[in-house]
Amino acid sequence: MPRPSASNSELYKFHRTRLHLATPHPLKRESIRALRNLAAHRTPRVPPWPRAQSAAVLVALFVGRHGDLYVLLSRRAATLRTYAGDTALPGGKVDPQDRTIEDTARREAFEEIGLPRDKHKVPLLCVLEPFLAGNQLLVTPVVVLILDNTLRPILNTPEVHTLFSHPLSAFLAADFPALAPSDAPSGEAEMAALELQYHTYSDVPWPWQPRTFSAEASGSSASPAASPRPVDQCVRMHRFLTGREAGGIKPIFGLTAYACLGALPVD
Template sequence: MPPKLGIQRPNNRLEYHRPKIHWNEAKIPPLSNESKRCLRNLAAYRLPKQRLSYPRSKCAAVLVALFVGRHGDLYVLLNRRSANLRTYAGDTSLPGGKMDPEDRNLEDTARREAFEEIGLPRDRSKVPLLCILEPFLAAELIVTPVVVLILDNTLRPILNSDEVTSLFSHPLVSFLSSNSPYPSEPDTLEVPYHTSFETKFSGPPHQSFRVHQFLTGREAGGIKPVFGLTAGMLIQTATIGYARQPDFEVNPPNAATTEERIAWALLHRKVFQEACEKEGVDVSAAQRIVDNFLKRLQERERKQEEKERKRELKKRQNKL
């Protein structure tokens, strides 16, 4: 029997390179105690066992590149996408893109894309891996964040103008806060630093997910806020690193998990269905996850209906 195409449980098969970090050789400012704890937590993080299999053609990765600022705090590199791009033109994003045939794994994808877009070296001694996060669902891709640390602050970006207009940074810890890290910036005086809204998920009934937005403090210069998928990834990175929850609610109550949303997409979105069929990807785990989710959803609805029925009965008894 010929081997099946596609990535079968890709994150479990990858052996990511985690070189020992020699702090005394790093060309970075001294770390604050909070930053030390954050980096330790990220370096200790291990991706939970992944139950789903994904078609390789629909896999992508982004690089969450952290560096140490002058006061020992951690910042993340963000870029402004070129206005000439066909998708998400001008948006604030993380460097990244789709997996290429020559990429050995998703870490390679993220590093290659960062090198091509902003000139970040692939040298793992200068930019070691910290951790791999759970994948996120985009419109037509399954995107995995790869978190690294830049140990050499003398590195200078080389921007690919066809893809990236500018490069800037933002404090990582600020993705856990509703308050701006730049309170004196004009753009943050009149508009809330953090906002969010719920949008319907194209899947099971009565389901929605929360979209977050953070101001960059550079909106007057044409930089768009950190929004949507990028914001979600940075909230997750900061939550793991600083070992605390944000001061805002990340998801709506009883919302589907990201794994459940991806499972639903693999089974019901045409682009994923076709890719799974073409590459021979086993979707049985996705079916089990969706079935279990629907059972829980039905059970919640049954309990809610029972609750409403009892409330109505009590009202009638009180009238008698």
């Protein structure tokens, strides 16, 4: 017998994690600060919204060999009907069996990249403020920390072409970040990225519709740390290069950039 579906108000009930910094690699001070800030974050009250128009993405962080935090990103399959080939986070719409928005994000990550739903190996850090997409879909970023470095991805190839990582601190940078040799993309791709502006943004009239965001920048900023906020009925959409563009990876932009920016440490 199937479980009864949760009401919309119950979607935002989730367990609070007690942060234990027993990570696979020693953390840098900046990484410790970021994790503590995320664990202390309190999700704002979310207004009622139809479950059928609710979705979640998973911002999965892990600790690199040098103590930096990285976020897992994927290249969507080229055969998908929507957003084919885009750089994305695991995610999708709420299913009837999902009891919370955290369940939605974890289920989608398990289905897309094989990330276990084990809350001990992959504890919850926080649930960020939702983002209302142009198709009236309310998308909530859920941030987790991967503690088990023995986990290996299992890609759902009809949906995911490639899985890669990007340093979280890079979303604070104005220029292309210097990566550790083990984490850097190929030299050819990195050089291609360096010929372009690493961070750009566009102020898009709100509400904007899917696929109308232009990859051409209308501005740039040396401090992209602020999350997108409506300003004069516009929303600021950031765009970051990955250094892998020569290999076919698209820049990080739109909702994906919004979710990654939301995971940054705040003073």
